[in-house]
């Protein structure tokens with residue numbers, strides 16, 4: 001055991017090195033091809049990712065935030081609409097809602113999973129602001145999918161669209177179906193630290209609806225169906241060939257890496273029993289892809305600082321709920337959300353860690369908690 005080695009919360013360089021020869025070859029192939037944007041690598045990745053998910057189609061875009069924004073526009077959300085989501089998410093989720101001219105309505109979370117609470121959604125939709133909701137964005141946070149059967153049923157009853165934020169849930173299953181195949185549309189990020197990460201920015205929109213996929217395809221490139229003729233007000237959110245080629249290599253390893261993350265998570269769960277921390281739950285009928293291994297303690301800041309002294313870098317996703325951030329401030333109280341933001345700590349978990357690394361984190365954590 002080398003105690004001097006720093007243990008990072010995520011390690012994109014390790015994921016590159018694990019597939020170095022394949023990725024290097026893919027990069028050389030693209031460089032030699034002469035096509036660098038929206039070419040055969042992008043088309044192949046779109047097909048392969050849809051097949052992996054069991055989805056009917058995908059449209060790649062420049063990043064995960066764009067994917068949410070374009071997905072919202074593709075289902076008809078626009079200026080003056082309201083979009084229901086949670087406040088314990090990354091700013092990107094809400095930035096995308098605001099970017100289409102809509103207003104976020106924050107819904108409370110379940111205390112155990114820290115995911116959108118379906119009863120709270122139903123309640124929010126019956127308020128005056130809730131009656132203007134056009135779409136709901138459930139966030140499958142940390143790698144655990146939301147209660148999609150309940151959320152989809154509520155959305156159908158209210159006639160609103162479901163736009164899944166799948167940036168942290170590449171491969172999460174709930175009630176036998178992949179996250180990203182429940183809603184009208186789903187948005188994925190392939191930011192380098194995600195379970196499926198590029199070596200730069202990348203994102204994708206997934207849908208079973210032909211009209212939504214077609215809208216997304218137009219919106220990502222100036223509203224073009226045919227070159228130089230804009231049918232709608234689109235934008236530029238294209239994916240480049242290098243990232244697509246890299247993602248094809250990484251996709252081939254995703255199932256195995258998710259399984260390996262699961263083994264490391266089991267090790268944490270066993271090793272941290274009785275350590276005085278609230279451990280993550282896997283709700284019945286769901287599989288966790290362990291994008292983050294999140295423990296909870298009121299002494300979060302102290303534990304984080306003490307781990308850091310031993311070279312163990314833990315993350316906080318996310319310290320400030322969106323409704324308390326200057327740009328998005330809303331005068332409302334969400335006690336479960338606010339408590340989660342005060343207590344959560346992500347212990348290092350990624351495919352570049354060894355079981356011995358995890359044991360070192362367990363020992364250090366047990367010594368303090």
Ligand SMILES: *Cc1c(COP(=O)(O)O)cnc(C)c1O
Pocket residue numbers: 063064065066089090092093139165167168189190191201202203
């Ligand atoms: C990473 C992330 C995003 C944004 O993705 P980018 O590719 O960074 O734009 C959106 N939502 C969640 C939950 C994320 O974790």
